[in-house]
Amino acid sequence: MKRRTLLATALLTGVAGPGIGAGTARAADPGPSVSLTGSTQLDAQALFFVSYDGLVNNNSFQKNGLLTYKGYQYAVWYTTDRSAVVARRALGASGWSTVTLAHRLKSSDSHNVISMGVSKTDGRLHLNMDSHSDGFFYVKSVAGLLDNPASTAWTSAVFGAVQTSLDGLALTTQFTYPQFVSTPDGKLQLSYRVGISGNGRNALAEYDGSSWTALGEWSGSTGTYTSEHGSSTARNMYLHGIDYDVDGRLHALFTWREQNGAVMCNGGGITNHDTGYVYSTDRGRTWRNNAGTLVGTTGGSDTVGVTDAGLVVDALNPDHALMNQESQATDSTGLPHAIISYVPGRFGQCTTNYVTDRTNNGRAFHLRKNASGSWTKTEIPIALGSSQRTKLILDKYDNAYAIMPFGRITGASKSSGYTDWTLLYDGSGLNAFGEVVIDETRVSQDGTLSVMYEEKSSGTTPSALHVVDFRLSA
Secondary structure, eight states, rough: OOHHHHHHHHHEEEEEOOOTTOOOOOOTTOOOOEEEEEEEEEEEEEEOOOOBBBOOTTTTTOOOOOOEEEEEEEEEBBBBTTTTEEEEEEETTTEEEEEEEEEOOOOOOOTTTTEEEEETTTTTTEEEOOOOOOOEEEEBOEEEEEESSSOOOOOOGGBBOBBBBBBBBBSSEEEEEEEEEEOSSOOOEEEEEETTTTTTEEEEEOOOOEEEEEEEEEEEOOSOOOOSSSSSSSSEEEEEEEEEOTTTEEEEEEEEEEEEEGGSSSSOOEEEEEEEEEEEEEEEEEEEEOOOOOOOTTTTOOBTTTTTOOOOEEETTSSSSSOOOEEEEEOOOOOOOEEEEEGGGOOOSOOOOOOHHHHHHHHEEEEEEOSSSSSEEEEOOOOSSSSSEEEEEEEETOOOEEEGGGEEEEEEOOOTTTTOOEEEEOOOTOOBBBBEEETTTTTHHSSSSEEEBBBBTTTTOOEEEEEEEEEEOO
């Protein structure tokens, strides 16, 4: 633990001052801005229930609940009778066309989200849904659906049967957190967790346009982690995301969750600790730490583990209600950025109620890698007012936007070294429940930030689901 902490201290340059670690920006580059351009309703009666403090239609760790490809935008959710729905619209259109799939959510668990992916080699849309440490459900469209959307009818006939495998590839009976990511060479990868919270491993599968292959597990659950309070011998790695940059490097920021609560100061907290980072230069086959040292091989006996040196880029013990699965992005130069959130030490050194303490005192931080290889962390000076997650997006100028619970949008400029975080949109009028889903793929295509949110409700009373669009800095 001492070695890990010292390494993190050396890497992290601390709370940024103006210009520290900033990349070179052209003088003419504008700072961040948002302009509301439109709002559409996906469903007047979307499924509503609160589980793990969140909604199944708006868990921000979905990748992707909303995406854009070749001039069309796609969205997925569960409607009031629990049926899975997939919709599309041409960019700029006010109406959505919907298809109801032959699957209904099997349990009232907000983890059982629907995630979409695009296989560019054959133009298919892929959906993985309804899993939390158990079996998953999978649907894929006909080939070419996404390549020729205007000439292809949007009906249930373009989607295949609902499967409980990836075209016969079973993967695992303890499957959670599907995240699709398109590779630079047009293939589609599926990231997922094997096992359970506190005792699980991350794994990858890959689709080449004709079939799926299991690449295997790449993070490990074993090894001993020791805090000032106690030790734990099992855990899982929670990803803040998994993304390819402009040069084809695959990035993953993460936090660890320990199985043994003895590592915490109080049983009302959460065992998440530290922010770590790894990357891959060979499409996820091997993994390297921040310094470039090999620390794991996918499908091999040596996977990325808690005792590996050089993983931690922001050290934090388990006493501060650190959030898992927050958000990450890569900028135009290939450098990774993340949003993390926790209760800072100025509010106390021991979280005793995870939800209450995060709601009252939680803060989000922008964490980024500098060109030198060091890391800079900047606090976003706006209270979370929620126990939930914040999303991150970068515009074409590499300005950063943090989309906070309730649909609030804050921004910081690259030219300031990301030190000028300010509120750009307060979310008033949305009546958003909490976490939101963003279209990570649209900003680079037409400079628009699309945000999907569900209105507040109570009990199991259905509520309206919307997509609101913002024009970013032109």
